[in-house]
C-alpha cells in the first residue's frame with residue numbers, strides 16, 4: 396500500500412503492474428534525457444556568443460530534428476500499445492468476480508459459486524483494529540487465490556464508480572447499465588488496497604477496496620465459511 400512521502404508507484408503485485416512500472420521508467424528516462432539536452436542547449440545559447448546569421452538553410456539538421464522526435468515517440472508508443480493489448484487479454488480465467496459499485500460501498504458476487512454474495516463497507520475509525528489503515532480498511536475483503544488468473548466484471552447500481560487497485564495495475568470504470576471486464580493475476584499473497592476512483596458523491600472517499608490474495612487452500616476455506624453464513 397501507499398505510505399507517507401511516497402515517490403513513485405506502489406510495488407507491483409501482478410505481472411501487468413510490473414510491465415506498467417517498466418514502461419513508466421522507460422518513458423521517464425526518455426523525458427529526463429530530452430530535458431537534460433534542452434537545458435544544456437539553453438544554457439549554451441545563453442552563455443556563449445556562438446551565434447551567426449549567415450546560414451540560410453541546413454537540410455540535414457532539419458531532417459534529423461524532424462525524424463528523431465518521431466522515432467522517440469514510436470519507441471514510447473510501441474511498448475505502451477503492447478501493454479494495452481496485454482491488459483485486454485482475458486484468456487481462460489480460473490475465477491470470476493463481479494464487483495458492483497453503490498453509493499457508497501462495493502458489493503461482490505462470486506459467480507462461480509451459488510449464492511456467494513456480500514457487501515463490503517469501509518470500517519469506521521472507532522472500529523479499527525490496531526495497525527489497520529484508516530479510511531482504507533473494509534469489513535469484508537475481496538479474497539482471491541494467488542497465481543490464478545481472475546476475471547473482474549465491474550458495473551454500478553446507481554452512479555459512476557471506478558474499481559481500482561494500484562498495486563495490481565487495475566482501474567476500471569463501474570458504469571450503470573454496462574458490464575466492464577478486466578483481469579489480473581495476484582502473484583504475491585497479501586492485502587492490496589484501493590479506492591473508488593470516480594467522483595461519485597458525498598461519501599466517494601469512503602468506499603475503499605481491499606483485495607486479499609491468499610493460497611488456493613485458504614481461499615477455498617474462505618468460500619466455505621462464506622457459504623455457511
Ligand SMILES: [Cu+2]
Nearest residue numbers: 556557591595
Ligand atoms: Cu464510487
